[in-house]
Structures are given as structure tokens and as C-alpha cells.
Amino acid sequence: MSQSAASAEIGAQIRLNRIDLVSGLSQPSYENQSASPLNKIGRSQGLSKGVGAGCLSFAALRLGSGSRLCSRSKLEDGLGVAIGQTIGGELGGSLRSPAVALRAVLFDLFDTLVDLHMDRLPEIQLRGRRMRSTFPFLYEALRSHLGSVLSFEAFADALATVDAELHRVMQAEQREVPTRERFGLLARRLGLEVPEVPELLTRVHMDQVVRCVSVLDHHAPLLAGLHSGLRLGICSNFSHTPAALRVVEQAGLAPHLDAVVVSEEVGVRKPRKEIFDEALRRLGVSAAEAVHVGDNLAADVAGAAALGIRTLWLTRCVRDTHAALRDYTGPWPAGRMRDLAELPGMLATL
Numbered sequence: 001m002s003q004s005a006a007s008a009e010i011g012a013q014i015r016l017n018r019i020d021l022v023s024g025l026s027q028p029s030y031e032n033q034s035a036s037p038l039n040k041i042g043r044s045q046g047l048s049k050g051v052g053a054g055c056l057s058f059a060a061l062r063l064g065s066g067s068r069l070c071s072r073s074k075l076e077d078g079l080g081v082a083i084g085q086t087i088g089g090e091l092g093g094s095l096r097s098p099a100v101a102l103r104a105v106l107f108d109l110f111d112t113l114v115d116l117h118m119d120r121l122p123e124i125q126l127r128g129r130r131m132r133s134t135f136p137f138l139y140e141a142l143r144s145h146l147g148s149v150l151s152f153e154a155f156a157d158a159l160a161t162v163d164a165e166l167h168r169v170m171q172a173e174q175r176e177v178p179t180r181e182r183f184g185l186l187a188r189r190l191g192l193e194v195p196e197v198p199e200l201l202t203r204v205h206m207d208q209v210v211r212c213v214s215v216l217d218h219h220a221p222l223l224a225g226l227h228s229g230l231r232l233g234i235c236s237n238f239s240h241t242p243a244a245l246r247v248v249e250q251a252g253l254a255p256h257l258d259a260v261v262v263s264e265e266v267g268v269r270k271p272r273k274e275i276f277d278e279a280l281r282r283l284g285v286s287a288a289e290a291v292h293v294g295d296n297l298a299a300d301v302a303g304a305a306a307l308g309i310r311t312l313w314l315t316r317c318v319r320d321t322h323a324a325l326r327d328y329t330g331p332w333p334a335g336r337m338r339d340l341a342e343l344p345g346m347l348a349t350l
Contacts, residue, residue, distance in 0.1 A: 100289055102290070104231040106234070106292040108299075113215070113219055142155065179202045216340075223253055232256060232257050234248065235292065236261070240264055241265045259279060261279040261282060292312070295318055298330065305331035311331075312333055312343070316338055
């Protein structure tokens with residue numbers, strides 16, 4: 001199949017999505033249910049592109065009642081072109097309401113544009129439970145730097161205590177605590193008067209986190225196609241802006257983005273309005289002109305909807321959608337999707 005044919009086929013699927021993939025999210029009947037422009041980033045080593053457990057790859061395009069497989073290379077070559085033609089051609093039509101045209105799409109970062117695989121970290125037992133953590137890497141870095149005789153158990157217990165205290169603050173105030181501040185509190189708790197320790201531990205921790213990230217192969221071409229007709233940005237809860245920008249760059253997404261807004265630089269986390277306001281400001285659009293896509297109902301859907309931003313719920317990495325909906329009492333998203341490949345068709349219905 002030629003590239004033009006692949007593009008036409010994908011374009012046909014995108015148009016079909018408006019009928020056969022897009023459906024409004026109806027409320028289930030549960031008994032208890034409540035009614036910076038993007039910084040220039042230095043090139044880093046390439047990010048391995050893999051698909052995490054429970055996450056779908058985009059391999060088949062549904063056409064009518066059947067399914068036709070498209071090779072990965074043809075898919076990647078054709079997807080951006082087809083999406084660009086569809087979105088660009090319909091900005092004046094299906095994407096436009098009588099009052100306000102859609103001009104921008106905001107995305108959550110982790111478990112939306114990229115996936116975070118904590119199962120790649122070592123498993124430890126702490127306070128009676130098993131968990132995946134960077135703690136072993138942090139401990140070895142500290143021990144090597146200081147020649148410390150501190151036991152791993154004492155180190156891990158101190159860090160767990162700091163994390164519990166910070167979690168309470170973050171939950172109560174939705175304030176972002178920078179990673180460097182976290183490790184500064186740890187150093188003080190351990191009685192370490194060594195100014196370079198917080199920066200050392202931040203670097204070690206974030207290096208390991210970045211190694212746990214993967215991106216699905218079709219996400220970059222998808223953004224490229226959308227970017228031909230819309231402004232695109234990221235609005236992410238994350239405690240270290242340089243690492244978030246590194247992830248975006250290594251995933252191949254940076255060229256297709258107009259803004260990356262991270263909670264660490266704003267000081268507050270989603271669902272606080274300030275972080276969404278900053279994202280809208282950098283994109284140069286109003287709330288009514290934007291849609292936000294994310295996996296977390298409370299942070300992404302409720303937070304954005306409170307400002308009048310239209311919302312779409314991505315469920316690819318949501319373990320139990322029924323439980324998520326049962327526990328959610330906020331505004332309902334305009335729609336839900338399992339894969340970002342459905343996004344162009346959904347945008348055409350908003």
C-alpha cells in the first residue's frame with residue numbers, strides 16, 4: 001500500500017470514528033453515586049519505545065464492520081498526514097460550534113502521552129508492605145558520596161516519614177513539593193549538613209524515573225497531525241520540571257508542542273485552577289477554546305472542567321474504570337477513549 005493510500009485509509013477511519021468510536025459518557029446507575037513557550041531542550045539519549053503492561057498498541061484500524069492491519073511503518077508515515085488533513089479541513093466545520101471554535105488541546109503527560117512503568121524499579125519491603133522504589137539507588141548514592149555507615153533500613157524509614165508528611169501537605173493544599181525540597185527535608189532529618197546532598201539525590205532519582213518511561217509509537221505522528229490545525233500543550237503534575245522536559249524530548253513529542261506546563265514550576269498541582277490558567281496563557285487561548293485530555297478524573301477532568309475547559313477521559317492505563325467512576329463526584333467528561341488514536345474523531349464532535 002502506498003503512503004498516500006495509507007493516509008487516505010487512516011483519514012477514512014478518523015472520519016468513521018466520529019460515528020463508531022465516539023460516544024458521550026453516560027452516568028452509570030450506582031446506588032451511592034452523587035449527583036514559557038516550550039523551552040529549548042538539549043538532545044539526550046533516545047527513549048526506548050515500548051508498550052507497558054495493560055496498555056494497548058495501535059495496530060488495527062477498524063473500517064466498517066471489519067478490521068484491516070496496517071504495517072507500523074505505513075501507519076507512522078500516514079497517520080500524521082491523514083490527521084492533519086482531517087483536522088485542518090474541519091476546523092471551520094465539525095470542530096466549530098456556533099459560539100466558540102476549538103483552538104487548542106492540552107494533554108496530561110504521564111499515563112496519557114507517555115507511560116510510567118514502576119515495575120522496572122527494584123522491589124523492597126518497607127513498613128510491612130512490598131513496593132517498587134528508587135530507594136536502593138538513592139541509598140547507594142548517599143553511601144558512596146558520604147562513606148556513610150547509615151543502614152538502609154534507617155535511610156528508608158526516614159525517607160518514608162518525609163514522604164508521608166509531604167503527601168498530607170499535597171493532599172490538603174494541592175501544592176507541589178519539588179523533588180529537591182523533598183530530599184532537603186530528608187537530609188535535615190538524617191542530620192546531614194552537606195549542601196550537595198539534595199541535588200545529588202534529585203539527579204539519581206530522576207535518572208531512574210526517566211528510565212521507567214516509554215511512549216507508544218503512534219503518539220508523535222498523532223501530535224504532528226493535530227499540530228497542523230491546533231495549538232498543543234502539556235499540563236502535568238510532576239515534581240521536577242527538567243526531568244519532565246527530558247521525557248518530552250526523548251519521546252519525540254517536543255517539536256509538536258507549543259507549551260509544557262509542569263506543577264513544580266507553577267507551585268500547585270491539578271486540579272488547582274492556577275496550573276490550567278498558566279497553560280491557557282502560554283497557549284494564548286481561552287478556556288472555551290480548549291480541550292484537556294487526561295487519565296485522572298479528579299485532577300484532569302474535574303480540574304479542567306471547573307474553568308470551562310472541555311474534557312476527554314483517557315482510560316488506557318486506568319486499572320478499574322468502574323471503580324474510578326463510582327468514587328468520582330465531579331463534572332462528567334465530554335467523552336472517553338481507550339487510545340489516543342481515537343482523539344481526532346472525538347475532537348470532530350465537540
